[in-house]
Amino acid sequence: MNAVPMRSRLWRAFHQLGSPPYVYRLAGRLAPWLGVASCVLLAVGAFWGLVLAPPDYLQGNSFRIIYIHVPSAYLSMGGYVLMAVAAGIGYIWRMKLAHGVAVCVAPLGAWFTALALVTGGIWGKPTWGTYWEWGDARLMFELLLLFLYIGYMVLRMSFDEREKADRVSALLAVVGVVNVPIIHYSVEWWTTLHQGPTLIREGGPSITMDMLIPLLIMLAGFSLFFGWLLCKRLQGEILRRERRTRWVQNLAVEAAA
Amino acid sequence: MSEFLAMGGHGPYVWSAYGVTLAVMVYNAWAAYRHQANALARLQQAGEEQETRAKPTVRQIG
Amino acid sequence: MTPRRQRMVLVALVAAGVILSAGLALRAFQENLLYFFTPSQVMAGEAPDNRAYHLGGMVLPDSIQRDPGSLTVNFIVTDYAHSMPVSYSGVLPDLFGEDQGVVARGRPDANGLFVADEILAKHDENYMPPEIAEALAQAEQGETP
Structure with a gap:
């Protein structure tokens, strides 16, 4: 008896999330809050990580790069999973908005992947003694992740018709998601120059609390920052996809006035 | 202060990594806002073109 | 369907x-x-013998011998099961040291000495302030005097 209204409520929420005007307004309302919260967290986390956290016993101050490298790498992988799930939903349920989410995640994910590679290289020089090592599985598969993001965007560009681009690029996004667990486990499956995972490992994080707290703050700050930009990009994407609808044209007139 | 900036000899690495990150994040925030603003501007442009194209037909009828 | x-x-x-x-x-x-081979893998003949490869492991404590007057350094890489002597001439990374992870690129000569042309340092996933590392080292010494 109770299950039916519960289920219908869930379906209504699902359908609302498929409604462009609803999501456009939701994103517009969320964006400023996410923006302010992420900037505060990033400022606090960066100050804590650069000034208050102690230096590492072995690496000294170069370890402070962890506070931007790890969140970038985590977003590069989390972003890809989000993109693949959204593209998959869009493909199966023919939900244009879900494809729109995947389209908006791609450039953000690609930028954070590039950041993870660059900050990792800068960190590698004073610790390993090299910026880059061809042949290290962790580095190779993270680079492959960047190519997957770029491939997704380039593949879309090769289609004139948006719906066809949605369908074909969604399959690439779903196929590429297999790379994400490979990146995570690469340091355990093979011998690598890159060290093992510090946070997500058996026995808990292998970093002391005074170094861990700013890292968690930065992870939260980067995540909210990603959400903020995703909201703004999604708004733009919805306007482009729905430009022929009455509600978008009314909105344009209102914005001009 | 200069001791803090030197980071025990790791200053160039730490600050270049943070600098690149800051630049990329600021650029992405700007690009995301421009993405939406451009979409709105194009819609308004298209709306105005439609209006100007619509006017002659109104005159013809009149 | x-x-x-x-x-x-x-x-x-x-x-x-x-x-x-x-x-x-x-x-x-x-x-x-595989980015590197451990001494055990090299002993088992798993490393390529026709080209240079990476040898990885820990630097055995008290095994570093610096040749005075040149940049040549000799040390032993171990995975605690097998060990291999390494010879290298050049600049070492800051993190190179005894009981630290190391990756050497090169190939063994006829006598089994691994002649490296590049040395990289490998660190582990543990991060802690110097005081805690010191306390840990002291505690370890107390347990095994």
Whole structure:
């Protein structure tokens, strides 16, 4: 008896999330809050990580790069999973908005992947003694992740018709998601120059609390920052996809006035 | 202060990594806002073109 | 089957196929994905003998011998099961030291001495302030005097 209204409520929420005007307004309302919260967290986390956290016993101050490298790498992988799930939903349920989410995640994910590679290289020089090592599985598969993001965007560009681009690029996004667990486990499956995972490992994080707290703050700050930009990009994407609808044209007139 | 900036000899690495990150994040925030603003501007442009194209037909009828 | 069901099955099949083929491909290229070989693997003949490769392990404590007047340094790399002597001439990374992870690129000579042309330092996933590292080292010494 109770299950039916519960289920219908869930379906209504699902359908609302498929409604462009609803999501456009939701994103517009969320964006400023996410923006302010992420900037505060990033400022606090960066100050804590650069000034208050102690230096590492072995690496000294170069370890402070962890506070931007790890969140970038985590977003590069989390972003890809989000993109693949959204593209998959869009493909199966023919939900244009879900494809729109995947389209908006791609450039953000690609930028954070590039950041993870660059900050990792800068960190590698004073610790390993090299910026880059061809042949290290962790580095190779993270680079492959960047190519997957770029491939997704380039593949879309090769289609004139948006719906066809949605369908074909969604399959690439779903196929590429297999790379994400490979990146995570690469340091355990093979011998690598890159060290093992510090946070997500058996026995808990292998970093002391005074170094861990700013890292968690930065992870939260980067995540909210990603959400903020995703909201703004999604708004733009919805306007482009729905430009022929009455509600978008009314909105344009209102914005001009 | 200069001791803090030197980071025990790791200053160039730490600050270049943070600098690149800051630049990329600021650029992405700007690009995301421009993405939406451009979409709105194009819609308004298209709306105005439609209006100007619509006017002659109104005159013809009149 | 509804079209939506069909698409669902298609996505599931594609995902399963990709996971399977990725798994097979990674198994096939297992050896190429190894960045370095441990002394045990070298002893077992798993390292390539026709080209330079990376030898990785820990620097055995008290094994570093610096040649005065030149940049040559000799040390022993161990994985605690087997060990290999290494010779290198050049600049060492800051993190190079006894009981630290190390990766050397080169190949063994006729006498089994691994002649390296590049040395990189490998650190582990532990991060802690210097005081805690000191306390840990002291505690360890107290346990095994």
